[in-house]
Amino acid sequence: MSSDVILRMRGITKTFPGVAALQDVNLEVRRGEIHAICGENGAGKSTLMKVLSGVYPHGSYSGEIEFDGEPCHFGGIRDSERRGIVIIHQELALIPHMSIAENIFLGNERVHRGLIDWNRTNAEAGALLRRVGLRDNPVTPAMDLGVGKQQLVEIAKALSKEVRLLILDEPTAALNESDSRHLLDLLLEFRERGITCVIISHKLNEIEAVADTTTILRDGRTIETLDMRGKDVSEDRIISGMVGRDLSHRFPPHTSVVGEEALRIEDWTVHSPTQHGRTIVDRANLSVRRGEIVGLAGLMGAGRTELAMSVFGRSYGTGITGQVYKDGVPVQLRTVGDAIAHGIAYATEDRKRYGLNLIEDIQRNVSGAALSLLAKGGWVDDNREFQVAEEYRHSLNIKAPGVGAVTGTLSGGNQQKVVLAKWIFTNPDVLILDEPTRGIDIGAKYEIYTIINRLADEGKAILVISSELPELLGICDRIYALSAGRVTGELSRADATPERLMQLMTSLKERS
Structure with a gap:
């Protein structure tokens, strides 16, 4: 593994209304390494990678990005992909009714004389699938694949764009142990081929297994970068950096009165x-x-x-x-x-799809399952709804500017607290x-x-x-x-x- 730096991000600062998501963040990634980024929800991990990949274009943040020794000013995702920087988001972006091959080359079609060359499309897709360990037919609809295979299709899609720096945001969050192991083994193979990987993950055991280097973010700032081969590096050391305190007892003491x-x-x-x-x-x-x-x-x-x-x-x-x-x-x-x-209340495992209305504010999400408790003469009492949401915001420590904040802008942990508030309110x-x-x-x-x-x-x-x-x-x-x-x-x-x-x-x- 070469020790030269392929990526430098200096002084990256990104703000949203009322929130400083990133504050003077610095990141260096060496060529051909697996570099992990850790931090609590809301620490700025995904925001930093969206800056790097052009999701947040140049001009919407301050600071400098240098890739392979050259300054970069990405106006969008296509700009970063042309340089070989590809991001795979936590929410997979495959089109369910399209085939695997169509998904892999979507926006990057194999064309001959103005028409899609389906033979070439399917042949090249098959070759890419073999590289990631998938034997499925390229014409199989994406909707027929499990989540683990869909993740591998996303990686095959990245390979089709001649990826040099692959960014994976929580790639194993929805995978079982077997699929997670296969994906991590694949990252180790990529490292041997010289592909640089940046992985965001909350699973510290996986980071210890594959990462060469780990950068810790907290409250939108760079805390430290650790060489994972160091003798003093441990899960407890990483956790301490993430939360700013010792969490040797990861579960609060409790004695139930049954x-x-x-x-x-x-x-x-x-x-x-x-x-x-x-x-x-x-x-x-x-x-x-x-x-x-x-x-x-x-x-x-x-x-x-x-x-x-x-x-x-x-x-x-x-x-x-x-x-x-x-x-x-x-x-x-x-x-x-x-x-x-x-x-009886049930808080779903899929908060983004079934548990919350992500385009609605905290107030409406909290009241959503028990509007009858807030109704007077068939009309919802807005003042009471606001009061209830504020009570839960404080009692559950939901970190947001107010209950008018759009739920989709919250970190995962705070979204989960809104789900709990919604169902606790049903009493x-x-x-x-x-x-x-x-x-x-x-x-x-x-x-x-x-x-x-x-x-x-x-x-x-x-x-x-x-x-x-x-x-x-x-x-x-x-x-x-x-x-x-x-x-x-x-x-x-x-x-x-x-x-x-x-x-x-x-x-x-x-x-x-």
């Missing part, structure tokens, strides 16, 4: 709405008591989200059988409205939290855990679905394991270990 049973599910079975005859949840049984935090563990495809959504007003599935009990009484939850009326007895800390940084996670503990202390029954076993082990009183739609076991906090949970998560039969 009360009466709030929710019980018996023999719950759900079938796929798209694949006839396929059982997604198979005779599942679980319960949650007031004041208790219960975890639901399972590998990708185990049926965790489907179970939660089917209970929450049958918002997923068909041929649903079984019984839900609320406070020991059987209830029928045929709609989302029924579930809310019975004191539920049972709160189902699906991946409540996905895609947010370590400091924001700690705040979310504190909020969860506080809700449990108020007597609410909490069911947490998470792909992160340390998270479940750190905050839950009991944990159920789900495998292929079946509850394969239940462990208390005292008995739960990663090894025992993984055994249950990979088992196909129930264990006592």
Whole structure:
């Protein structure tokens, strides 16, 4: 790996109305290295990369960019791509109904005499797919691919543009362990080929595995750049730089005071709405008591989200059988409205698509699930709505100029707090939290855990679905394991270990 610098960013400052997103940020990236950028949500990581890639054009920020020894003034993404700088955003940009090949060469079509050369398009797409380890037919619609394969198609698309500096923003956030490992191995291959990579990630174990250098941002400023081969570099060292304080205890201490049973599910079975005859949840049984935090563990495809959504007003599935009990009484939850009326709330794992209206302000998002509580004579009381949103902004420490701020402009951690505020406002007895800390940084996670503990202390029954076993082990009183739609076991906090949970998560039969 060469030690010469391919990228220099000096004194980068970027402001938005009322917010200084970047303040005199400096970054140096060596040729052919994997350079990680870490920081809490809102630290400025994505903003810095959008400056570099031309999403925020020259003139909208101050400072200097030098690439391969030459000053750069990018007016847009095409300008940066012409220099070989390609960014892959966290929200993938494939067109679902177009083929893999069409997506790869969109805006960069293979043309012969004014017409698209489909033979060349598909042949070159196939070659690029092989380079990223995909064997799918190039004519396959993008909508037929899983998220992991879609991420690889995005990388193939970058390779088609003769990429020299590849920027990946949270590339493994939505991937399972196997797909994540494959993608990280691919980055290591790129390093051997001389392609420079900049990766933004909250997964510190992945950064330790592949990064040569890590730059830490905090509050829009450069804190330090670490040589990952140094003996004093550790996850704790990175975390300390990110949050400005020691977080040796990543989970706030908590002792639950468990009360009466709030929710019980018996023999719950759900079938796929798209694949006839396929059982997604198979005779599942679980319960949650007031004041208790219960975890639901399972590998990708185990049926965790489907179970939660089917209970929450049958918002997923068909041929649903079984019984839900609320406070020991059987209830029928045929709609989302029924579930809310019975004191059950569900915070989705996909906050951007289903949990929030990103073009609306905080105030309207907070009130969205319980407008009836703010209505007078059929009209929403705007003053009361404002007061409620402000109360949650302060109590949940939502970092925003005010409740009139557009939700889509907030960091991931603050968006997650708005999701929680929205459902807490419905005054539920049972709160189902699906991946409540996905895609947010370590400091924001700690705040979310504190909020969860506080809700449990108020007597609410909490069911947490998470792909992160340390998270479940750190905050839950009991944990159920789900495998292929079946509850394969239940462990208390005292008995739960990663090894025992993984055994249950990979088992196909129930264990006592």
